[in-house]
Amino acid sequence: MSQKVAVITGSAGGLGKAIALRLAEDGFAIVLHDINKELLSITHNEFTEKGYRVTAVTGDVRKKEDQENLVQKAVEAFGSVDVFINNAGIESVEPFELITSEKFDLVFDVNVKGVVFGTQAAAAVMKNQATGGKIINACSIAGHESYEMLSLYCASKHAVRSFTHSTAKELSKYNITVNAYCPGVAATAMWDRIDQAFVDHNGWEPKQAWNTFTKDILVGRPQVPDDVAKLVSFLASSDSDYITGQTILTDGGMVFR
Numbered sequence: 001m002s003q004k005v006a007v008i009t010g011s012a013g014g015l016g017k018a019i020a021l022r023l024a025e026d027g028f029a030i031v032l033h034d035i036n037k038e039l040l041s042i043t044h045n046e047f048t049e050k051g052y053r054v055t056a057v058t059g060d061v062r063k064k065e066d067q068e069n070l071v072q073k074a075v076e077a078f079g080s081v082d083v084f085i086n087n088a089g090i091e092s093v094e095p096f097e098l099i100t101s102e103k104f105d106l107v108f109d110v111n112v113k114g115v116v117f118g119t120q121a122a123a124a125v126m127k128n129q130a131t132g133g134k135i136i137n138a139c140s141i142a143g144h145e146s147y148e149m150l151s152l153y154c155a156s157k158h159a160v161r162s163f164t165h166s167t168a169k170e171l172s173k174y175n176i177t178v179n180a181y182c183p184g185v186a187a188t189a190m191w192d193r194i195d196q197a198f199v200d201h202n203g204w205e206p207k208q209a210w211n212t213f214t215k216d217i218l219v220g221r222p223q224v225p226d227d228v229a230k231l232v233s234f235l236a237s238s239d240s241d242y243i244t245g246q247t248i249l250t251d252g253g254m255v256f257r
């Protein structure tokens, strides 16, 4: 059987990198992707040194042409796109009164338009593959619940959840499944920035937001990126073939659906 190919957007660091590492261990050829060229190059070197079959493509998920280039480069490098992970996303932390038109456009461009254009580019290739494919989106507990100070971010992740449902319906006839992973509070650079924003806007102490959000997690510890990678590994595998249109929580017991 030929080696399957996974493309992960925003995979130079954070959850995307952890997912890419796990899928490489699972036996996928990996297409790394990020807007941060420098960090992407470092991560690419790390993967190469580990002996993984990997390539890296710089791009911006907000740009349709960059997403088309990403899948084209994946096909050129490895021959197919079996799994496409719309992972890239950005946070937004402010009282809703402070949301500007520019901030609204930025957050929806990355978190929503990025998923729309990524799905379009991936589906265009997968529709022509006899084996179809799996599209996997980064949603969040913030796509199921709505939090103070995170109104714009939550709205964008609710949009991702809805888009996951609609595209699962449209793509099922092509043997393409669409699902999403919904992390809770995971230790990445994103949460460092969220914590700092609570300091800036609310006068909280450093780590107060992190401690507040993580204190009641039922399993008794904050999330690490590998917790998320384990769910994505399942969603990328044939064990998930009978699952589509689902936005699955991996949060240690924070939100119940």
Ligand SMILES: NC(=O)C1=CN([C@@H]2O[C@H](COP(=O)(O)OP(=O)(O)OC[C@H]3O[C@@H](n4cnc5c(N)ncnc54)[C@H](O)[C@@H]3O)[C@@H](O)[C@H]2O)C=CC1
Pocket: 009, 010, 011, 012, 013, 014, 015, 016, 033, 034, 035, 036, 059, 060, 061, 062, 087, 088, 089, 090, 091, 110, 138, 139, 140, 141, 182, 183, 184, 185, 186, 187, 188, 189, 190, 191
């Ligand atoms: N860390 C957390 O607690 C949670 C994260 N998520 C979601 O998981 C995904 C990954 O989050 P983290 O790894 O924590 O974030 P992060 O900020 O640590 O990493 C995100 C990566 O995406 C890249 N990126 C940002 N904008 C991009 C663009 N326009 N085009 C291409 N790449 C871009 C960044 O350069 C960075 O390497 C996001 O969609 C986020 O909303 C969801 C729930 C919880």
Ligand SMILES: CC(=O)C(C)=O
Pocket: 091, 140, 141, 142, 150, 183, 184, 185, 190
């Ligand atoms: C970063 C994130 O998705 C949160 C706060 O749930």
